[in-house]
Amino acid sequence: MQQDTLQCVTGQFTLLRPGTNDHQALRAWDASDEYLINLVTQRHPLAKITLINDQFGALGVALSKQVSCWVSDSYCASEALNLNLQKNSVNPLQQFSPLSNWPSEGNIAVIKLPKNLSYLHYLIEKCQQANITTLLIAGMMKHLPKNILDYLQKFGSVKRHPFVKKSTIYELQLEQVAPSKYPKVNQFSGIELVSHANVFGRDKLDPGADFFLQHLNKLPKAHSVADLCCGSGILGLKYAQDHKGSSLDFYDESFMAVESARLSWQANKLPENAHFYWDDGITNTSKANYDLILCNPPFHEQFTVGDHIAKRLFKDAQQSLNPNGRIIVVGNRHLGYHKTLTKYFKNVEQIAADSKFILLAAYA
Numbered sequence: 001m002q003q004d005t006l007q008c009v010t011g012q013f014t015l016l017r018p019g020t021n022d023h024q025a026l027r028a029w030d031a032s033d034e035y036l037i038n039l040v041t042q043r044h045p046l047a048k049i050t051l052i053n054d055q056f057g058a059l060g061v062a063l064s065k066q067v068s069c070w071v072s073d074s075y076c077a078s079e080a081l082n083l084n085l086q087k088n089s090v091n092p093l094q095q096f097s098p099l100s101n102w103p104s105e106g107n108i109a110v111i112k113l114p115k116n117l118s119y120l121h122y123l124i125e126k127c128q129q130a131n132i133t134t135l136l137i138a139g140m141m142k143h144l145p146k147n148i149l150d151y152l153q154k155f156g157s158v159k160r161h162p163f164v165k166k167s168t169i170y171e172l173q174l175e176q177v178a179p180s181k182y183p184k185v186n187q188f189s190g191i192e193l194v195s196h197a198n199v200f201g202r203d204k205l206d207p208g209a210d211f212f213l214q215h216l217n218k219l220p221k222a223h224s225v226a227d228l229c230c231g232s233g234i235l236g237l238k239y240a241q242d243h244k245g246s247s248l249d250f251y252d253e254s255f256m257a258v259e260s261a262r263l264s265w266q267a268n269k270l271p272e273n274a275h276f277y278w279d280d281g282i283t284n285t286s287k288a289n290y291d292l293i294l295c296n297p298p299f300h301e302q303f304t305v306g307d308h309i310a311k312r313l314f315k316d317a318q319q320s321l322n323p324n325g326r327i328i329v330v331g332n333r334h335l336g337y338h339k340t341l342t343k344y345f346k347n348v349e350q351i352a353a354d355s356k357f358i359l360l361a362a363y364a
Contacts, residue, residue, distance in 0.1 A: 002026055008037045010062045013088050017056050018080050019280075019308060028080065029058035031165035032138040036110055037062045039136065039161065039169055050106035050132060052098075052123055053114050057081030064090045068105040071096050073119075073198050075253040076280050097255040098123065098198070102130045113139030114198065117151060122180045122197035124155055124172075135172040142166070154178075183263065188234060189213050191241065194263035195232045196256035200298070202232070208296050209234050211357040212330040218351055219328060222246060222291035226320070228282065228313060228327075229253075233261030235294045240270050248274040249290075251282055281316035293317050293327040297337075310340060314362075318344040326363035333358050 002017040004027045015028040040049065040063060048068040054060050057080045060070050064085070070093040072078055078095060085092060096102050098119075109132045114120050120137075127135055137152070141163060145151065148170070152158045156175035161168055182197035188205045195202035201209060212235055221243050227236030230250040240248050250261040258278045265274050295317065297310040310331070317327040327345075331337040333353065338360060341348045345362035352359045 002028070004028065006034075006058060006062065008034060008062055009041045010037060010065075013058075013061050013084070015056070015058055015061065015084050016080070016087060018083065019076065019312060028056035028084065030140055030167065032112065032140050032167035032169070033058045033062075035161075035164050035167050035169055036112075036136060036138045040066065040108075040110060044108055047108045048106045050102060050109045050127070050130065051093075052109055053077075053112040054081065055112055057084040059110065059112070060093055061085060061088050061090055063110070064093060067093050069094055069096055069102050071098055071100075071102060071123075073098050073255050075255070075278050079280065098126065099196070099256065099259060102126065104131045106130070106132060107134065108132065109135045111135060111137045113137055113143065113148075115143075116198065117145060118180075118182065118202065119198040120151075121177075122182060124174065125177045125180050128174055128177045133174045135174060136169055137172060138167065138169045140167050144168070183260065185267070189238055191234055191237050192264065192267040193232045193234055193237070194260050194267055196260045198254060198256045199232050199260050200257075201234075205234070206231070206296065208330045208332070208357055211352075211354065212294070212296060212328075212359060213238055215352040215359055216242065219292065222325075224289065224291045224322075225249070226251060226282065226290045226293045227261070228293050228295040228317065229297050230261045231257050231296070233264045235296060236261070236274075237264055237268055237270070239294060240272060240274070241268065245272065247272060250274065250276045251279050253278070253280045281313050282320045283316065289322045289325075290320055291322060291325045293321060293325070295327055295329045297329065297331065310335070310337065311343075314341055314344045317362075321363070323364060326361050329360045329362065330357060331360075332356060 006013045017028040050069040051067050052071045060081045061084050109127045157173045159171040186193045226249045230252045236248045258276050262276045341362040348362045
């Protein structure tokens with residue numbers, strides 16, 4: 001866990017970034033966070049703000065006196081916010097999921113630019129529903145989509161503030177928003193899949209999941225099964241469809257993903273019970289004693305690429321399997337999950353592989 005001190009116009013704050021280690025010098029904020037803090041404090045010092053997509057709580061801590069509503073899809077972001085609020089003796093903030101009805105107290109929305117424009121569209125639509133007309137959308141230059149200015153101009157008039165430390169802020173005066181097309185329903189491998197706007201693979205089947213599904217018939221029948229990093233739930237849903245009587249639990253750190261998996265389960269009218277957990281891995285349930293864990297782990301956290309997420313997930317899986325249980329992992333070959341898994345399991349076997357993906361089984 002990295003710890004650094006943010007010095008800004010609202011004070012000095014010690015901020016932690018959970019999930020990192022000494023080999024990853026990653027801070028809990030970037031230059032676009034600093035830019036937002038300065039701009040909000042200098043130009044909108046009395047405004048109540050709706051704060052959206054604050055990645056590790058830096059904005060929530062630094063702007064806490066102005067925040068009326070803190071919105072995030074990420075369980076990890078919420079945990080980081082709570083940790084940093086406590087670390088700096090700052091009062092708790094009202095927290096909401098992107099699917100909640102937000103209070104209409106804030107007259108300005110402060111948004112860290114998300115990775116996908118489908119989710120940004122959804123957030124802009126939610127701002128309109130909350131009667132917010134001024135949106136400050138910030139990001140690092142290297143993360144900006146090439147068409148971001150044209151894209152934002154579909155919703156109203158846009159002013160781009162000057163670049164500062166390779167970051168910028170777009171100030172959008174919201175005028176009109178076409179309805180978002182999400183949640184979206186697709187058909188994959190005989191499964192009706194419902195996907196909200198921030199779910200990976202929301203428009204087409206993730207290639208890694210597709211490869212996993214091609215070899216699902218090679219997996220043993222298990223009673224207690226978890227779909228870890230479930231997304232919209234395609235792996236767990238297909239397994240449940242093929243193995244009647246299995247009990248399924250779905251886990252994801254994206255609230256939208258968990259709700260998508262829940263809707264997908266209902267849409268497929270599967271007869272067995274299932275449980276859905278918004279969690280960073282498998283940490284907050286006493287049911288963790290699985291025969292089988294299915295896992296298509298992400299290798300990025302926001303805009304940071306690495307294997308630190310997979311390592312956390314594999315460690316959780318090791319502690320959440322029964323003595324005879326096993327985890328099945330799919331990943332790009334270049335990620336080297338075979339070597340990573342050997343740090344947590346005595347046995348690692350290859351089930352299938354092609355030029356891009358590899359499917360592995362790991363057990364004690």
